[in-house]
Amino acid sequence: MKYASLGAGALCAALLASPAYADGSYADDHAPIGVMGDHAHRKGEFMLSFRTMHMEMDGNRIGTDEVSPDTIVTTVPNRFAGMPGQPPTLRIVPTAMRSDMYMLGAMYAPSDVVTLMVMGNYVEKEMDLTTYMGGMGTNVRGTFQTNPKAFGDTKIAALVPLLGLPPKGAIDTDELTLKAGVSLPTGSTDETAQILTPMGDTPTMRVPYAMQAGTGTFDLEPALTYKGRRGAIGFGAQAAASIKLDENKWGYAFGDSYEATAWLSYRPAQWISFSGRVKARTTGRIQGIDPAIMGPVQTANPDFQGGDRVDLIGGVNLVAPHGALAGHRLGIELGVPVYQNLNGPQMAGDWMLTVGWQKAF
Template identity: 45%
Template sequence: MFSYRFMRMSMSDNLKGAKSISPDEVVTTISNPTGVTETLRVVPKSMETEMHMFGLMYAPTDDLTLMAMVPVLNKEMEHITYSGMMGVTVRGGFGTSSAGFGDIKLSGLIKLYESAMGNIHLNAGVSLPTGSITENDSVLPPNLMMDSMQLRMPYAMQLGSGTYDLLPGITYFSNVGRWSWGGQYMATIRVGENSENYTLGDQQQVSAWGGYRFMPGLSASVRLSFKDEDSVEGADDLISAPVQTANPDYYGGRFIDGVLGLNYVVQSGRLRGYRFGLEYTMPISQKVNGVQMAMDSMLTLGYQISF
């Protein structure tokens, strides 16, 4: 099976824990552990992430499916820069961006159990450090004597993890008549430290979903997802701008999302067997470590063909 997915995630505004915090509050109350200013002087306003995911699946036996996924990423972030060492005088705004290949993922789906009550599969995979972790861009500094300067972009703007990551999990799926349901546990376990002396946080995610088929080929689903993500361990010495995204402690948290999905499989004609999918993800609860931007929504479009 060949697959293609397009994902667009939008983020805006900022949270301190689970509560909103304004840019002025950030630069007057949040300390700057990486620079010479006492408090942060740059605040992110919004972030857009686009991902094109190309996938290939092959089943050498009925009980084993091999998968490879190659992501191409484009990230853009808008910021506000405040003047000087303190105060709430805005100097101006600027944007940064990064684009390129992300980390390639190789995995296997192993059937453990099959019955009329449902199927259970083991997920076993590894993520390869093919995405760049040394992306730079021009920024507008608080220093009024400088118009711009080149800096290493924060962890959120890099394209990969820089480490080999294990991807274990387990999936349950069942269906009766027009109804289907299932659950999944997936984890991302970082192995070692990357070349820039840090390790992204481990992740654990639990999902449960239910679906209904309205007619041959057309179905809808509802999914609930909980994710727990650790903060970054270690630090890249070149990531030192007075912005919250440069602080490795300000990553990760606990997130609950709701997802609505729609799938259509073409039933006849030249496109028979082609599958088209749409998912819309909305946050239900977000409790972040430190200060971070909040997710607004995520849209995913997918296409699959089996041969």
């Protein structure tokens, strides 16, 4: 696994460190690493963070039912049927997808009552597809892969601690943080790739919606996070949304999404905590259509986007006590979906891994 050396190295550093803390930091001062915007800072504090998120998808579903590629190409109508070169049913099926997102963030508190946050990201996506021969039937033409890479959208936000900031080093804490965020359309929405058509041609075309790095729209991204701790037990919950404000220059907008997550954590020592988290998310269909995204493949149909999903996620938070790594934090989370109801046919989630580093100054 590509992140194993990173996680193992940081874990060993934490394990070898002395448990004596000069600054009163605890591993569970922050939420699990996959929860964004969970805390504010004191006046003058500055924090840098870097996260990498790997996600894999495998197979397809319609609603909650798994469907095979042969079923898709013999039963699912092609939205573009009747146009030149377009068959009556889907003839290209995605079979697996991998995505890596690299996120660099910064936070600064000009006062105790507001913390400013900005985050940019770079996205790499890779999809495996099978092309069936033109017409009907289940004769395979061949396979191909698309691999777009580009910068994604930029997130900016203001975080307001509604209950104030807990005293440094406090064991029992309660925090309620309001996030007022906006996503700026800095990401690419015109990535292309070479494909294999049912007739055997290999043109270069714009990749479908989910393979683009950005949304192309301005989005409101509010969130409300409660986080508490009683002794060695931590707990918290967050409600968040992404609400599209307009269509992009191609004439479409991704569906709005609403997410809720809750977690429990246990801290056996000051420098380490373990967490379990459940996350539920609902996402709407794409509104509008990009005229350059067309073909006998499910990913080109705006109606085959979005749905409902529930994930179970386990994690660990580490913080170094002193020396060269003093104040450095490492978080790791590994998750799997336990429920998926997709507006399909659509690729199903398989598993995801998030590894992140944080350091306040």
